[in-house]
Amino acid sequence: MTSDLAELTGLDARDATRLKVLQCIRANGEISRTDIARTLESSPATVTSACGALLDAGLISEVEKTPSDTVQRGRPRVMLQINGAVFLLAGVKIARTAILVVIVDFKGDEIGTYALPLTVSRMPAKELVLQVRAALEAACDHLGAEMGQIAGVALGMPGFINGQTGFMHWSSSVTERNVNFAPLFIEHLSCPTFIDNDANLVAKAEHLFGAGRGLRNFLVVTVEHGVGMGIVLNGELYRGERGCGAEFGHAKVQVNGAVCQCGQRGCLEAYVGDYAMVRDASTGRQGDAPKSIADIIEAARQGDQLAHQVLERSSEILGVALANLVNLFDPEHIVIARSRPPFDPPYPEIMLKALRRNTVQVDAPLPGLTVRNLDESMWAKGAAAHGIEMVSILKVRERSVLDVA
Numbered sequence: 001m002t003s004d005l006a007e008l009t010g011l012d013a014r015d016a017t018r019l020k021v022l023q024c025i026r027a028n029g030e031i032s033r034t035d036i037a038r039t040l041e042s043s044p045a046t047v048t049s050a051c052g053a054l055l056d057a058g059l060i061s062e063v064e065k066t067p068s069d070t071v072q073r074g075r076p077r078v079m080l081q082i083n084g085a086v087f088l089l090a091g092v093k094i095a096r097t098a099i100l101v102v103i104v105d106f107k108g109d110e111i112g113t114y115a116l117p118l119t120v121s122r123m124p125a126k127e128l129v130l131q132v133r134a135a136l137e138a139a140c141d142h143l144g145a146e147m148g149q150i151a152g153v154a155l156g157m158p159g160f161i162n163g164q165t166g167f168m169h170w171s172s173s174v175t176e177r178n179v180n181f182a183p184l185f186i187e188h189l190s191c192p193t194f195i196d197n198d199a200n201l202v203a204k205a206e207h208l209f210g211a212g213r214g215l216r217n218f219l220v221v222t223v224e225h226g227v228g229m230g231i232v233l234n235g236e237l238y239r240g241e242r243g244c245g246a247e248f249g250h251a252k253v254q255v256n257g258a259v260c261q262c263g264q265r266g267c268l269e270a271y272v273g274d275y276a277m278v279r280d281a282s283t284g285r286q287g288d289a290p291k292s293i294a295d296i297i298e299a300a301r302q303g304d305q306l307a308h309q310v311l312e313r314s315s316e317i318l319g320v321a322l323a324n325l326v327n328l329f330d331p332e333h334i335v336i337a338r339s340r341p342p343f344d345p346p347y348p349e350i351m352l353k354a355l356r357r358n359t360v361q362v363d364a365p366l367p368g369l370t371v372r373n374l375d376e377s378m379w380a381k382g383a384a385a386h387g388i389e390m391v392s393i394l395k396v397r398e399r400s401v402l403d404v405a
């Protein structure tokens, strides 16, 4: 959460300070008022006033620390911490075969996860929202929580989504185009609900808990059914002017190339996404066609030439696409987060060679590269982190309304 986000969401200067103090407490776990003032380069009076409002709202609590050594003899130090118990939040990932829910407290500690299986992977927007409600109710039942305890829900979904307004331009999970989710959420869900591109939320999770911790400029490329990207620049998630940038999967890698699920041709994911690789490895085949990436890998192991060609081409194209990212962004680090089995040799080496060969050569090492299995819960955790951020803003605003009244 950042002060820029405060600007984006229209907080005034006093609320922006309260939000910064809340962020500072969250980042430090436990911290004294004096140390908050020092960290934020703010006056002790300003910090004391902001902490008073946050304490009144129940968002933080005080803990007394008795000094353990004689040097610090005197009054116990009063530390501040996030009040985890104040309410719960839900992070939700719309996947192709299930709706995954993680429930966390306001501190971000996980209460538990739940998956509601889906029988179809693409449905009308209203149906999707009803399925999300069913998933939340089932998750609460399963985890012994009440729906009324949930103060906010954040959904991550693939596609072109404006995270600020809740407007979805296109998604592979929804049958219609151009849907404003905000009124659907108000009608069918009982608490504030936010939606964002799922790769953005994975980038947020990597920034908070993963390989991006402490980094200012890094990219997360998600490779699964489609290909997504989250961009963190100067420590902030970059969303683009219309809030729907970073659709790396639809970057063109071939003029008049393979047909993509977005309706255009030659997109990166039309070569690298699971659906494209399964399609290409099945073309013209008699008998058993591969149905998954695991099947393609197994067929290549058995010496199947078409499976080998599909893996080879996909690895090379991904390497070229990553080189384009290095040339464009000069990031400190790239995380490739994939929901699929790792490719056998020589395919990882083919990808790396294409990456090295197509990166503009300068007298500096390539950025770090982490390839990780995108464990399903990481998507939902990223959504939960987004929920915590958005609900923090709402609660600071609510508190501000009370001040005026």
Ligand SMILES: [Zn+2]
Binding pocket: 249, 250, 260, 261, 262, 263, 264, 267
């Ligand atoms: Zn496309």
